[in-house]
Amino acid sequence: xxAAEAGADVKRGLGLFALGVYLFLYAPIVVLAALxxxxxxxxxxxxxFTFAWYLKLLQNAQVMQALRTSLIVAFVSTVVSTLLGTAxxxxxxRHRFRRAGWLEALFALPIVVPEIVIASSLVLLYAALSLRxxxxxxxxxxxxxxxxxxxxxxxxxxxGFDRTLEEAAMDLGAGPWxxxxxxxxxxxxxxxxxxxxxxxxxxxxxxxxxxFVAGVGSTTLPLQIYSMVRSGVSPxxxxxxxxxxxxxxxxxxxxxxLERGRPARLCAAPAxxxxxxxxxxxxxxxxxxxxxxxxLNLYIWSNYIAPETLAxxxxxxxxxxxxxxxxxxxxxxxxxxxxxxxYDVVCPSNYAVAILARQDLLLPLDLSALPNLAHxxxxxxxxxxxxxxxxxxxxxxxxxxxxxxxxRTGPIDSWNALWDPRFAGRILMLDDARETLGAALLLDGRxxxxxxxxxxxxxRQRLLAQKPLVRTYNSADFDQVLLAGDVWLAQxxxxxxxxxxxxxxxxxxxxxxxxxxxxxxxxxxxxxxPHPQLAHAFLDFVMEPEIAAEICATMRYSTPNRSARxxxxxxxxxxPAIFPPADVMKRVELLEDVGEATVLYDRLWxxxxxxx
Amino acid sequence: xxxxxxxxxxxxxxGATEAxxxxxxxxxxxxxxxxxxxxxxxxxxxxxxLAGFETxxxxxxxxxxxxxxGLPPHRRPVNTVFQHYALFPHQDVAxxxxxxxxxxxxxxxxxxxxxxRALELVQLAGFESRRVDELSGGQKQRVAxxxxxxxxxxxxxxxxxxxxxxxxxxxxxQVELKNLQERLRMTFVFVTHDRDEALIxxxxxxxxxxxxxxxxxxxxxxxxxxRTRFVADFLxxxxxxxxxxxxxxxxxxxxxxxxxxxxxxxxxxYRAGEEAWVGVRPERVRLLAxxxxxxxxxxxxxxxxxxxxxxxxxxxxxAGTAIVAAESARGAQPRGRGEKVRLALPxxxxxxxxxxx
Numbered sequence: 021x022x023a024a025e026a027g028a029d030v031k032r033g034l035g036l037f038a039l040g041v042y043l044f045l046y047a048p049i050v051v052l053a054a055l056x057x058x059x060x061x062x063x064x065x066x067x068x069f070t071f072a073w074y075l076k077l078l079q080n081a082q083v084m085q086a087l088r089t090s091l092i093v094a095f096v097s098t099v100v101s102t103l104l105g106t107a108x109x110x111x112x113x114r115h116r117f118r119r120a121g122w123l124e125a126l127f128a129l130p131i132v133v134p135e136i137v138i139a140s141s142l143v144l145l146y147a148a149l150s151l152r153x154x155x156x157x158x159x160x161x162x163x164x165x166x167x168x169x170x171x172x173x174x175x176x177x178x179x180g181f182d183r184t185l186e187e188a189a190m191d192l193g194a195g196p197w198x199x200x201x202x203x204x205x206x207x208x209x210x211x212x213x214x215x216x217x218x219x220x221x222x223x224x225x226x227x228x229x230x231x232f233v234a235g236v237g238s239t240t241l242p243l244q245i246y247s248m249v250r251s252g253v254s255p256x257x258x259x260x261x262x263x264x265x266x267x268x269x270x271x272x273x274x275x276x277x278l279e280r281g282r283p284a285r286l287c288a289a290p291a292x293x294x295x296x297x298x299x300x301x302x303x304x305x306x307x308x309x310x311x312x313x314x315x316l317n318l319y320i321w322s323n324y325i326a327p328e329t330l331a332x333x334x335x336x337x338x339x340x341x342x343x344x345x346x347x348x349x350x351x352x353x354x355x356x357x358x359x360x361x362x363y364d365v366v367c368p369s370n371y372a373v374a375i376l377a378r379q380d381l382l383l384p385l386d387l388s389a390l391p392n393l394a395h396x397x398x399x400x401x402x403x404x405x406x407x408x409x410x411x412x413x414x415x416x417x418x419x420x421x422x423x424x425x426x427x428r429t430g431p432i433d434s435w436n437a438l439w440d441p442r443f444a445g446r447i448l449m450l451d452d453a454r455e456t457l458g459a460a461l462l463l464d465g466r467x468x469x470x471x472x473x474x475x476x477x478x479x480r481q482r483l484l485a486q487k488p489l490v491r492t493y494n495s496a497d498f499d500q501v502l503l504a505g506d507v508w509l510a511q512x513x514x515x516x517x518x519x520x521x522x523x524x525x526x527x528x529x530x531x532x533x534x535x536x537x538x539x540x541x542x543x544x545x546x547x548x549x550p551h552p553q554l555a556h557a558f559l560d561f562v563m564e565p566e567i568a569a570e571i572c573a574t575m576r577y578s579t580p581n582r583s584a585r586x587x588x589x590x591x592x593x594x595x596p597a598i599f600p601p602a603d604v605m606k607r608v609e610l611l612e613d614v615g616e617a618t619v620l621y622d623r624l625w626x627x628x629x630x631x632x
Numbered sequence: 633x634x635x636x637x638x639x640x641x642x643x644x645x646x647g648a649t650e651a652x653x654x655x656x657x658x659x660x661x662x663x664x665x666x667x668x669x670x671x672x673x674x675x676x677x678x679x680x681x682l683a684g685f686e687t688x689x690x691x692x693x694x695x696x697x698x699x700x701x702g703l704p705p706h707r708r709p710v711n712t713v714f715q716h717y718a719l720f721p722h723q724d725v726a727x728x729x730x731x732x733x734x735x736x737x738x739x740x741x742x743x744x745x746x747x748x749r750a751l752e753l754v755q756l757a758g759f760e761s762r763r764v765d766e767l768s769g770g771q772k773q774r775v776a777x778x779x780x781x782x783x784x785x786x787x788x789x790x791x792x793x794x795x796x797x798x799x800x801x802x803x804x805x806q807v808e809l810k811n812l813q814e815r816l817r818m819t820f821v822f823v824t825h826d827r828d829e830a831l832i833x834x835x836x837x838x839x840x841x842x843x844x845x846x847x848x849x850x851x852x853x854x855x856x857x858x859r860t861r862f863v864a865d866f867l868x869x870x871x872x873x874x875x876x877x878x879x880x881x882x883x884x885x886x887x888x889x890x891x892x893x894x895x896x897x898x899x900x901x902y903r904a905g906e907e908a909w910v911g912v913r914p915e916r917v918r919l920l921a922x923x924x925x926x927x928x929x930x931x932x933x934x935x936x937x938x939x940x941x942x943x944x945x946x947x948x949x950x951a952g953t954a955i956v957a958a959e960s961a962r963g964a965q966p967r968g969r970g971e972k973v974r975l976a977l978p979x980x981x982x983x984x985x986x987x988x989x
Contacts, residue, residue, distance in 0.1 A: 187685055188718040190705040192732035192783065202731075206722045 049265065056258035065504075073259040080256055081327045082343065086244035087260060087301045093155070093240060094223040097162035102216040104163070105170025106208070109215075112171075113178040124175075130168040138165060139232035143358045146233065153235025153361045161233045162223045169222060170215035177211030213275050217268075224264065231351055236317040236362045239344040247322035247345035263297060270294030314339045316554050319346060319355070319363040321541070324416065325562075326574040333561050339554060356381045356546050363546055364555040370540045371613040373412045374405040382411040383545040389556040392563035399605075400540060400580035404612055412542035413559055414580040418514040419538045419600060419608050420455055421531040423499070423521075428508040435459050435532045437509060439482070444489040448501055448510035451493040453625035454611055455537070456483055459511060462534040468609050471617040480624040484631055493629065502527065513539070515577045518597040529597040535607040540580070572598075633697040635661035635786045635819035637682070642691030644677055651677040653843035654691070659836075662817040664810065668830040669840035670866070675823045678840070679789050682821060684708045696786050706735070711780035712789040716796060717772045719764040725751070725775055726760035732783045750782035751775075753812070770801045777809075787819045794829065806833055827867055831855065839863045861985040864911040870945070870956040871912040872985070877902045884979055892930060892951035896982035909985040914945055914958035916981035922972040929974040934967050948975050 056074070060067035077083060112124050130138060142161050151157055189203040190196075205212070227242040234243060245257055274291035316333075318325075322345045330341045344363070346352050349372040355361045356376060368376060376382050387393065393401075393413060400414040424432050429443065438447050438459065449456050458468035460479035470476060491507050499516035501507055503524055517529045543562065545555045561567055568584035578598050579585065585593055592598055600608075614621065637659035644652040652674045659665045667675035680686045681693060684705035693701045700708050711732070719728050726747050733743045751757050754774035764772065773793060780788055793809075794802045810833045813820045824830055830837045831851040838848040839862075847859045858864035865872060875887035884895045885902035887910065896902070896910060920929055932950035946957045946967065957975055959965075967973065 182716070182718065184714050184716065184718040185720060187683075187705070188712070188714060188720070189731070190685075191683060191710075191712045192779065193706045193735035194731075195704070195706050198735060202735075203720060207720075 052258050053262045053265070056255060056262045058255065073255045074263075076254075077256040077259045082322075082345075083241075083244060083256055083260060084301055085343075086239050086241045086345075089155070089238055090224055090241040091298060091301065093158050093162055093238070094220050096159050097166060097223045098216050098220045100159075101163045101167040101170050101219045102212060105167045105215055105219075106174050106212050108167075108171050109174035109178055109211075110204070110208075112175060113181065114183070124171075127168050127171045130165055131172065135165075135226075135228040139229040142229065143232050143354070147358050147360050150360060153233060153238075153355070153358065155235075155238045157233045157235060158230055158238045158240070161229050162226065165226070165229060166219035166222045169218050173215040173218055174208065174211045177214065178208060181207065217272065217275070221268070231346070232354060232358075234344065235355075235360070236315075236344060237342050243347070244322065244345055246347040263300075267294045267297035270297070314551070314554070315342050316340070316551055316558055317342045317344070317362055317364045317549075318558070319344050319352065319361070319365070320367040321345065322347075323575060324367060324541075324577075325571060329567060329570055329574070332567070333558060336561075337554065337557060341558075359548070361546070362548075362550060364549040364551045365543055365558055366546055367415060367541055367543055368412070370403065370405040370542060370610060373542050373544060374613040376544070376546075377406065377411055381547055383547050383549060383552060384410050385413070385545065385559070386556060389553075390560045390563070392560045392565075395563055395565050395568070395581050395583040397580050397582045403540070403610060405610075406542070412544040413563065415541050415543045415562065416515075416575075416577040417538055417540045417580055418578050419531050419597075419604075420450075420458070420511065420513055420536050421517070421529055421597075422509055422511055423502055423517040423527055423529045423597075424509045425502070425505070425526050426528045427526050432509065432528075432530055433533050435463050435534050437532075438511065439463075439486050439489070441489060443509055445491050446508040447486075447490050448498055448507040448512075449486075449490050449493050450498065450511050451495040453621040454614075455511065456493075456628070457621060457624060458537050458611070460486075462532070462536065465534075468535075468537040469612045469614055471614050473617075473620060476617070476620055476624055480628055483628045487628065487631060514597045514600075515575075518576050518595060521595075521597060531600055531604045531608060533607070535609065537611045538608045539611055633661065636694075636696055637665075637787060637819065637821070638692075638694040638697075639678075639682075640692040640694070642678075642681060642688045642693060644681060644686055644688050650843050652681065652688075655840075655843070655845050656691075657838055657845060657848065659819060659821065661819055664813050664820045664822065664833060664835045666822045666824060666830040666834040666837045667840055668824060668827065668837050668866070670825055673840040674843040675825075675840045676791060679712075679791055679821060679823050682787070683710055683712050683789050709786040710789055711783050711785040712791065713773075713776050713780050713793045715792045717776040719772055719775055719779075721764055723764070724760065725756070725762045725764060725767070728764060728775055729779045729782055731779065736783075746782055747778075750778040753781060754778045769797055770805065773797065773805065777812075781812075781816070781818075785818070787821060790820060790822045792823055792825070795824070795826075802829075809833065831867075839866060841866075857983065858911065859986060861909045861911070861987055864983070864985050869911040870914050871917070873910050873912070873953070875908055875910055877904050877906050877908055880904050885984075887982070890952045892953045894930075894977045894982065895928070895979040896984065897979045899984055901984050909987060911983050911985050912955075912977055912981050914956040915943075915960075916978065917955060917957035918976040918978065919946060919948070919957045919959060920974040920976060922974060924974050926974060926976055929976040932973050932975050934969055934971045934973060937967065937969065946973075948973060950975055 057069050057071070058066055059070040059072065108127060112120060142164070146153060146157050185203055185207065186199050189199040194202055225242055227246060230240050231243055231246070234240065241260065248254065248257070270290040271294040274287045274294065277287040277290070316339055318341055320343065330343070334341055346355070349369050352366060352368055353372060353375060356366065357379065373382070387409070390413065393409070396414055400417065401409055406412045422432055422437065424437070429437070437443065438449065454468070457476065457479045460482040461468060461470050461475065463482060464475065464478055466475050492501065494501060498510045498512040499520040502510040503520055514529065517527070521527050521529060543559050545552060549555055562571060563581060565581060565583035565587055568579050568581035569587040572579040572584060573588060573592055576598060585599065637657070639655055639657040642652060642655050643650070655678060667678055669675045677686060681688055682695070684700070684703060688701055692699055695709060720731065723731070729747045729750055730743050733746060747760070748757065751759060754777050756771065756774050756778065759771070764775065767775065776793070794805050797805060806829060822833065834851055836848065836850055837854055838845045839854065840846065841862045847854060847863045854863065855867055858867055858869060861872060873889045875889040877885055878888050879886040880898055880902050883898050885898045887894055887896055887908070902908060920926055930950040932948040932955070934946055935949050935954065936947035938945040938947070941961065943958050943960050946959070948955050948957055955975060
């Protein structure tokens with residue numbers, strides 16, 4: 021009796037455990053789906069049910085284009101890798117030949133090779149073959165990594181395949197091909213389908229390899245999402261993800277029903293619905309880029325220029341602008357160093373301009389083609405990273421500072437606030453060597469471009485002392501963490517904070533009195549750009565005062581264009597985060613390339629982060 | 633000629649293993665021939681050579697007078713019933729049976745009609761739309777049979793088709809299969825390792841050992857006159873003795889196996905002074921009472937009793953040699969272990985056997 025009760029307890033316990041595991045697996049997906057219907061932009065609060073993000077998604081040309089690209093890449097690479105992988109799996113299953121074991125192991129190897137290794141070797145290979153980076157190189161790369169998975173999956177399912185079935189078919193008069201199509205393939209269909217689904221899933225969410233081999237016109241959804249991190253991931257992404265999830269679930273359901281031998285009529289409904297969802301972007305979002313036209317290939321951060329602004333340029337010059345996105349200067353550097361990317365205009369930060377200049381990867385500008393440069397504030401011209409603006413023009417800038425919840429903290433004016441024990445556990449610091457060490461250096465009375473090891477060592481000590489007070493180091497969505505109320509003070513960049521202030525009047529932004537740094541993103545033309553004249557026209561276009569004002573008003577980053585500022589509405593022109601007063605501008609310093617000290621910065625920062 | 637098979641000096645090796653060695657065999661049209669032998673004897677390889685799943689290294693294969701050695705399986709006028717049925721799991725019963733007809737691109741009406749007739753032939757009428765995984769072993773076997781027969785092949789090849797069935801069903805299917813073959817007058821080549829099955833069903837049996845056909849003949853002939861020690865052993869001849877030939881005289885060979893001396897009818901193969909293998913069927917050994925006055929009988933002691941229902945086998949030691957004697961249930965007498973008896977080996981029951989491979 022007691023034993024039976026104990027048994028029931030164990031059963032109930034195991035049941036709860038299983039429930040927990042399922043929750044662990046599916047809770048994130050449920051949250052994602054739920055948030056796609058949240059009226060609030062912030063994930064922290066539920067403000068009511070809405071379909072608005074789905075409607076906005078349909079209107080977001082960039083996300084829709086990225087989705088289309090992702091689907092094209094996924095479909096093509098799935099078909100090709102499934103064909104190749106199935107053929108290989110059948111060969112390994114059927115024939116015993118010399119070194120079969122070795123050859124099969126070679127197929128499995130890419131699964132365990134780190135993606136980053138595959139990615140960089142593919143870039144080198146493409147460069148050696150002088151293949152232009154683009155849709156084709158992305159598809160080839162996806163085929164290369166997914167074919168291994170298809171082979172492994174199909175091979176595993178084939179292990180139980182009865183070869184006498186094929187002999188029976190031949191015995192009954194089927195030749196080799198008819199045997200393949202009438203018996204072998206139908207019987208392997210579940211295995212092939214499983215392989216294809218895996219290939220599709222891998223392709224849809226690959227980031228690392230794609231970011232290396234993508235080129236003109238091949239920004240996939242993951243690249244788009246990563247690139248949005250800098251300016252904030254919008255809930256439209258939740259909507260896209262939910263739709264993708266729904267579509268693939270429907271296809272899986274159809275496959276499952278089919279495998280169970282249910283009538284085709286029953287399977288057709290979910291399959292059709294799933295396919296319709298996947299085809300939607302191609303029907304709704306308008307036609308994809310039309311071929312034959314002259315194009316300008318722009319490689320830029322996400323949310324750095326509005327589609328309507330690009331449309332004006334397209335109309336004026338009768339061309340098409342192709343936008344591809346990246347999420348870090350390092351990604352841009354890698355792409356340009358590979359030398360086969362085909363971009364006309366890129367948007368490096370100032371220190372990246374210096375690196376590109378050293379490597380002679382930028383085309384010298386023809387300043388006579390850029391009369392609108394006269395509208396740019398001289399304070400942003402002729403800086404050390406590009407003397408005389410021979411290679412780049414300033415596009416956007418912003419400061420680093422502290423945003424805080426004034427009802428909690430009272431007024432703040434010093435970096436010391438981030439070291440204040442009263443705010444322990446309510447402080448956020450950027451996850452960035454230059455910015456964190458920079459803040460500590462400023463408190464020591466040094467500059468943000470300090471290269472002296474002793475000064476940097478002291479800065480590290482400061483950060484170690486601060487560490488117990490810090491809730492998190494975050495460079496991606498620090499503004500969201502602040503909006504959610506998880507922290508009261510956050511180090512961060514002015515652009516995102518300007519948007520946060522518009523959402524929550526309790527948030528204030530300050531550039532501390534000790535001084536701070538600012539960044540400057542420039543536009544430049546890579547060497548080998550296919551349309552250098554059009555690229556010059558684009559650079560001059562964005563410096564037109566009306567256009568520069570429009571870009572600033574839509575994107576909320578600070579424009580270096582003097583004439584444009586006068587055209588802006590007062591709310592933006594006088595926004596303390598977007599255009600800090602003159603006295604503030606006196607105490608900010610441009611982050612420069614620190615040369616060999618970069619390594620020291622990275623080492624000290626790693627020490628801080630790994631300390632207990 | 634339709635349905636005749638001629639195998640001439642066929643050989644097949646897999647790596648270092650010679651699966652079939654220099655086999656020659658003739659099968660007349662409409663004959664039921666069984667390839668009998670232990671596993672690994674080459675019988676299945678020979679069948680697969682006929683079906684076209686393997687190509688011979690040497691020799692010629694003629695079916696209905698046509699050399700088929702170079703033809704792939706789908707061009708040969710034969711069909712196969714596989715050991716584990718090999719039914720297509722993704723098709724229903726009708727789909728399986730219709731497979732071959734569809735490959736021949738027959739009109740739908742003809743396919744339907746012939747499938748129905750084939751299923752009727754194997755007593756599965758009405759099973760058309762059943763899924764194959766819903767069928768019992770015996771039903772699957774019938775579907776496999778119908779699938780092969782529906783194409784009206786010149787030769788039907790059957791690879792241990794009854795091995796997976798239980799004993800009762802198996803006995804029933806043996807009879808059905810034999811009746812079917814007689815009705816269709818189709819050449820059947822049947823592979824089995826089961827002696828009784830071979831003897832019951834076949835017109836002729838080819839006993840195979842180590843890649844060779846050791847003996848080919850009617851069941852009666854094989855049973856009564858096994859030519860080699862292997863064939864005798866495989867067909868259940870329990871008493872196999874190695875004997876010295878002491879003399880050959882007056883149509884009799886005088887043999888000695890240890891201290892046991894007995895005579896055999898001379899078939900012309902005995903040579904005085906040499907050794908020879910001989911075999912005696914247990915049912916032809918005569919057991920006599922201990923006091924029976926029979927000049928050529930030997931004194932013996934019962935060592936063991938093996939009760940088999942319809943008969944009893946006695947193991948008797950006579951002059952140092954153990955001999956098995958069988959008595960039918962009706963004629964059997966109660967005997968105990970250690971009981972003294974006399975046993976006689978009639979000369980016409982002693983068969984000379986070649987040593988074989």
